[in-house]
Amino acid sequence: MTTDLLAVTPEIIQRYNRPGPRYTSYPTVPVWSEGYFSEDYAACLQKEGLNEKPISLYLHIPFCRQLCTFCGCNKNITNNQDIVERYLDALDQEIAGVAKLLGVRKKIAQVHFGGGTPTYLNHSQLRRVVEMIHSCFDVQEDGEWALEADPRVTTNKQLELLYELGFRRISFGVQDLDPAIQQAINRNQTVEQSWRTLETARNLGYKSINMDLIYGLPLQTRQSFRKTLEEVYKMRPDRLAIYSFAYLPGMFKTHKRAIREKDLPSPEEKIAIYLETIRFLDEAGYVMIGMDHYALPTDELALAAKNRTLHRNFMGYTTLHNMAQIGVGVSAISDFGDSYWQNTKEIDQYMNEATEKKLIPRKGMILDEEDLLRRDLIETLMCHGEISITDFETRYKIIFQDHFSQAWKKLEQFKQEGLVKLSLEKIELTPVGILFTRNLAMPFDRYLEESANQHFSKTV
Ligand SMILES: C[S@@+](CC[C@H](N)C(=O)[O-])C[C@H]1O[C@@H](n2cnc3c(N)ncnc32)[C@H](O)[C@@H]1O
Ligand code: SF4
16 A cells, blocks of 8 residues: 555545544444453353364563553553462463363464563563463464564563564564653663664564554654654564554543643644655555555565455454454453453452453453444455445345445545545545545444544544
C-alpha cells in the first residue's frame, strides 16, 4: 500500500481524526459482556478440544521495572520477586486448567509472550514458563515462538537463552530516540541499548525482528521524529510498528498526571509526523502492511500482504489464518470458535483465582451470524484495503447494498471525498482512504453507538 500524500487535505484530516476502534477484534472489547463466565468458557474450550487444528497461545507477563508514563498496556511495576513467583504459580495453574478442559494434548503453532515485559523474567523463570507450555501442549517443530522485549532490561545472555528455548521472533520497544522526549515519557533508553539488542538478536539468528515506535508523543515534532527514523533506518529492523500515541487521560491516571496536554503535538503536527513517516519509510524501502505496520519487502508479512494471505488478530497482523488463539495470564484475551474472552485485569484477583484452579474470564462474547459476517468484512478491509461484494454476497447469501444500506450511504459520502472507489462488484480504498481505514470500517460496526461512551483513541 502506498499513499498519495498530496491528496490528504487538512479538512479531511480534521473531519476523520476522531475517536475510533483499532479493530484488533470485532466486536470490539468494550461491547463484550461483563460477568463471570467460567462455565461458558469451559464449554467453549471443551468444544475447541474437538477441533484438530493447532492453536496459538498468548502468555501475558505484566511485569516492568519502571513505569513509562505513556503506556497503555496492562502492566505491573514491581521489584518484588515474591509477586513474580506467585504470578508464575498462577500461570502454571491456568495453563494446566486450560489444557485439561481442552481434553487433548493440543498442537501449538504459535507461542507469543507479551506484556508488560517478558524479559523482566530471569533465566530460571523464563525456562519455567517454557516448561509449563511443553508439559501441557505439543509445540509443532516449525512452531513460531515470539516475544516482546524491552532493550533496557534485555541482556545478551537472555537473548541467547530465549533462542535456545526456541524463540525466533522478537519485538523491541523503542518508541522514540530523542532524550528530551524520553524524559517526557519517563523512558530513558540509549541508542546503544537499541542497537545492542537488535544486533545481538540478529547475530544469534532471530528473524523478523520488529521495533515499536510511537508518533504523537509529548514534545515530538516532525524534525525530531525524522531523526529517530533516520537512526532506526540504519538499524534496519525487518518490521516496524509505528503506533499513534493513544492518549487516554480518562482511562489512565499516568496519562492525566504525567503527560501535559500542552506538550503534545497539535493534531496538525501529529498528522504531519504521520505523513512524513509514511513517506520516509516508503523511500527507505519498507512496505506499508496495514494500519501502523511496515516491513521490508522480503519479510513474510510483506509477502503475505502482496499475496493477500494477511490476517489480523489481537497481536496485530499475522500470516496465520483462522487459528484459535488462547490467552493466559492477567487481562489476556482469547479468540476462538465464535467466541471472545478476557481474563480479569486485576493481578491480585487473577493470582487468587488461578491458584484456586478457577478460570473466570470477566468479559466475553459469543458471536452471532451477523457478527461473524461483519467481523469477516472488517478484517478483509483492514488487511487488503478492499472488499469483493460478490464474494460476500455468495458466501453469506446477502444482497450487499440491502444488507448494509446505512453503511452504503456512508460509503457514498466517502466516495465523494475520494476515500473509496465503489462499484457493484467491489469496495476499494484509495491511497488516501488507506490512512483512514479505521473510519471506513466504522459504518460496518453495528455496536458503535453502544460503545460510543467508551474510550477509544483518535483514529490518526
Ligand atoms: C508491551 S509493550 C512492548 C515491550 C516492552 N514492555 C517495552 O516497552 O519495550 C507494547 C508496545 O505498545 C506500545 N504502546 C504502549 N502504550 C501505548 C500508547 N498509549 N499508545 C500507543 N502505543 C502504545 C508501545 O510501542 C510498546 O512498545
Ligand atoms: S511501555 Fe513497556 S516497559 Fe514501559 S510500562 Fe509499558 S509495558 Fe512496561
